[in-house]
Amino acid sequence: MDINEIRKIIPHRYPFLLVDRIIECDMESRIVGIKNVTTNEPFFQGHFPDFPVMPGVLIIEALAQVGCILALKILKMEGHPSVFFTGIDGAKFRRPVVPGDQLRLELVKIKQRGTLFRFQGKAFVEDQIATECELQAMLGK
Numbered sequence: 001m002d003i004n005e006i007r008k009i010i011p012h013r014y015p016f017l018l019v020d021r022i023i024e025c026d027m028e029s030r031i032v033g034i035k036n037v038t039t040n041e042p043f044f045q046g047h048f049p050d051f052p053v054m055p056g057v058l059i060i061e062a063l064a065q066v067g068c069i070l071a072l073k074i075l076k077m078e079g080h081p082s083v084f085f086t087g088i089d090g091a092k093f094r095r096p097v098v099p100g101d102q103l104r105l106e107l108v109k110i111k112q113r114g115t116l117f118r119f120q121g122k123a124f125v126e127d128q129i130a131t132e133c134e135l136q137a138m139l140g141k
Helices: 003-009 056-074
Strands: 021-025 030-036 083-093 102-113 116-125 128-139
Touching: 003 021, 003 056, 021 056, 030 056, 056 083, 056 102, 056 116, 056 128, 102 128
Parallel strands: none
Antiparallel strands: 021 030, 030 102, 083 128, 102 116, 116 128
């Protein structure tokens, strides 16, 4: 999925759309997205400007956006329905993410009950884990 397809599925827009491409999606339980981290990201102006580091909460948000795409594909829904965080557990930040890095955002569905989902998420830079966590979200009305 390219950025145009992603924009059809989730409502996020610049500067808060944090996924550039989906490279794998089995439409049932696993998805992999890409976020190209550039020096032009607006958050770098104020987040340690002398040593730009992508904020951990934005890495988690990028994971959540990819999880949202998977949830909506599983439910066979598109067109910007709202999906809301209901929990984040076990977040660990293993390495900084800096301009020039490419984040590979991998999520696996752990559990689903109706429109409530739980995912295991991992963000990688090359073969190194940058961030990992469990995310819980549900479709809003």
